[in-house]
Amino acid sequence: MLQYFVHGFATALQWDNLSVIALSTFFGLWIGVIPGLGPIMAMALLFPLTFTMEPLPGLLMLASIHVAGTYSGSISAIMINVPGDPASAATTFDGYAMARQGKVRVALGLSVMSSLIGALAGSMALIVAAQPLVGIALKFGPAENFALAMLGLCVVAAASRGSTIKGLMMGCLGLAIGFIGTDEVLGYPRFTFGIVDLEAKIGIVPVLIGLFAIAELMQLMLRGGTIADAGGLSGSLSDGIRETFRHPMSLVRGILVGTFCGLVPGAGAVTANLLAYIVEKRVARDPSRFGQGAPEGIIAPEASNNACIHAGLIPTLALGLPHSAGTALVLVAVTVHGLRPGPMLFTGSSELVYGFFAGLLIGAVMFAAFGILLTRWFAVITIVPTKMLAPALLVVGLVGTYAFSHSYLDVIYAVIFGLIGFAAQRFSFPVIGLVMGLVLGGMAETAFHQALEISDGSYLIFFERPLSASIFALCALMLVGPRLWTLVGGNRRARQLSVPRDIPEVR
Amino acid sequence: MPENATHSAGGGRLFAALIGIFFGVQFVLALGYPSDPRLFPLIVSAIGFFLAMALTLGFGFGEQDGEPTQQRPGRRQLELAILAPPAFGFGLWLLGFWLATLVAIPAIAYLLGYRNRAVIAAVTVGVALSIGVLFPLVHVPLPHGLIFGRSFL
Structure with a gap:
């Protein structure tokens, strides 16, 4: 394998391939920053070009845009609380909190370094373990996929500050909103009231722009001042880069979550980003730091989504199963050039495959270099008066929503979800649950019906299969475990100490 | 308890109640669909409705929910x-x-x-x-x- 890899590097470093990677990375970075546009749209725009290109530069162009666009989505997520790409939704929670503290450059440093490490680790997983990992992915049937979707919701609920019930209800709300439109399993229109436009599902982009961008600019209008509360900037990009290495376990957890989500068709980078954040908050000694600018809240989600993009190429190339719209475009580009995805691709077209892998590693280094060079200048946005910034953001957010699907209905969705997000923020309901429910809803319902089809309608299938039963046991543990633990620990402590109840909680 | 806190908890209950109504309407509408397309929405909206009602009745609000997280705006x-x-x-x-x-x-x-x-x-x-x-x-x-x-x- 090593000689293939060395040969692949030599191929990828040829001038024409290198220039394609550089230009595509720059284009992906630029388009990923703008809310509503995003790497998938950029890939789709340039997709026809791949027909006229050689297979390797064509694939490298698509992959470089995908990877760079996924990273740069975090830039606007951190600076203005608007994820440039849905896969950076969770990065807003602590990234934007750091921006408000005037530490936007530190947050951008954390983001660029964890994205780079996530991308490199995801690429290595792709290179070293593609074939064995495919074996694990094949063990996941519909029952396991449904259990995984439920685990995602339970993790959100368990990590919700203050109330598990609120987290669960918001998760259910996300699932329920996902029902509006044509049923993915049977093609039956639901909750559309006969309106044809409602038959298409509510897209994740207007929901995210509404929940994060519109809701936040409403808060900005109320709060006044600047995004950076101190009115100035502190810290530097290199502080953030150094800080990343102080949290190696957050990186590892993010990469593992991302690689796992990349392997499971239907999970994707959005799920990876959200799940990594929730896992990080769950394992933290002091979860109250999350949402207040905890570095781990940026490191894990950014490492995760970038690892996921790369790991997502494993089922795409090894099984022909794309896990997202981006990898689907890569898959089509592979087949357009007469190549057949599957195990034979790795041996029959080794020069192309390993050249592609090497190109991914080079692309990751390139987006980090561009990111370090360019993002420091964006930080100034956080010290612009919000009275001027909020209307400009409103225009960018809603026009970006329209641009996503050229539909006024999406603008209406963004406004509605903006109002929901605004209310949820004010009354401390976790919007992350709603997003997770919406993202996982399609996968959950499809897997639910497929599992019942396999079992002739018996619900026992979810508990008879060891893997699925284990995941459900984990769900129960997540929801009930902490309460039992507190109850047992609390009773014991109450007997030992008499602590006054009005000690203020540290936020 | 400060005045803002009362508003925060009351607003939270109202928000939960509105979501509960959404679940209730969805449950009733789903009853009119064929058995397969309605199954999952029925399960989810029923669970969602009971969770929303629990919150509306005051269960599930922690002590910190009563604390004002932001200044009351003009x-x-x-x-x-x-x-x-x-x-x-x-x-x-x-x-x-x-x-x-x-x-x-x-x-x-x-x-x-x-x-x-x-x-x-x-x-x-x-x-x-x-x-x-x-x-x-x-x-x-x-x-x-x-x-x-x-x-x-």
Whole structure:
């Protein structure tokens, strides 16, 4: 394998391939920053070009845009609380909190370094373990996929500050909103009231722009001042880069979550980003730091989504199963050039495959270099008066929503979800649950019906299969475990100490 | 308990109640669908309804939910924050990108209390031009508006 890899590097470093990677990375970075546009749209725009290109530069162009666009989505997520790409939704929670503290450059440093490490680790997983990992992915049937979707919701609920019930209800709300439109399993229109436009599902982009961008600019209008509360900037990009290495376990957890989500068709980078954040908050000694600018809240989600993009190429190339719209475009580009995805691709077209892998590693280094060079200048946005910034953001957010699907209905969705997000923020309901429910809803319902089809309608299938039963046991543990633990620990402590109840909680 | 805290908890219950109504309506509508398409929505909306009712009745609100997380805003600011997004969305639909943007940015900035005319003009023109030029450059169409239609661009 090593000689293939060395040969692949030599191929990828040829001038024409290198220039394609550089230009595509720059284009992906630029388009990923703008809310509503995003790497998938950029890939789709340039997709026809791949027909006229050689297979390797064509694939490298698509992959470089995908990877760079996924990273740069975090830039606007951190600076203005608007994820440039849905896969950076969770990065807003602590990234934007750091921006408000005037530490936007530190947050951008954390983001660029964890994205780079996530991308490199995801690429290595792709290179070293593609074939064995495919074996694990094949063990996941519909029952396991449904259990995984439920685990995602339970993790959100368990990590919700203050109330598990609120987290669960918001998760259910996300699932329920996902029902509006044509049923993915049977093609039956639901909750559309006969309106044809409602038959298409509510897209994740207007929901995210509404929940994060519109809701936040409403808060900005109320709060006044600047995004950076101190009115100035502190810290530097290199502080953030150094800080990343102080949290190696957050990186590892993010990469593992991302690689796992990349392997499971239907999970994707959005799920990876959200799940990594929730896992990080769950394992933290002091979860109250999350949402207040905890570095781990940026490191894990950014490492995760970038690892996921790369790991997502494993089922795409090894099984022909794309896990997202981006990898689907890569898959089509592979087949357009007469190549057949599957195990034979790795041996029959080794020069192309390993050249592609090497190109991914080079692309990751390139987006980090561009990111370090360019993002420091964006930080100034956080010290612009919000009275001027909020209307400009409103225009960018809603026009970006329209641009996503050229539909006024999406603008209406963004406004509605903006109002929901605004209310949820004010009354401390976790919007992350709603997003997770919406993202996982399609996968959950499809897997639910497929599992019942396999079992002739018996619900026992979810508990008879060891893997699925284990995941459900984990769900129960997540929801009930902490309460039992507190109850047992609390009773014991109450007997030992008499602590006054009005000690203020540290936020 | 401070006054803001009462508002926060009361508002939270009202919010949960509204979501509960959404689940209830969805449950009733789902009953009219064939057995397979209705199964999952029935399960989810039933669970969601009971969770929302529990919250409405006051279960599931921790002690920290009663604490005010933000200062209570002025009524005028609150009205502006709530009305600006739907108003601009409506403007996009009616007037199209150019006119809606050129009106909305200065109007909202002025209503928020920003008075530096040179900055307002520069930001308005800058945002309008950067979106108006860049989006068509990557073949992304802008909203044309009902009144002006395609002829405006």
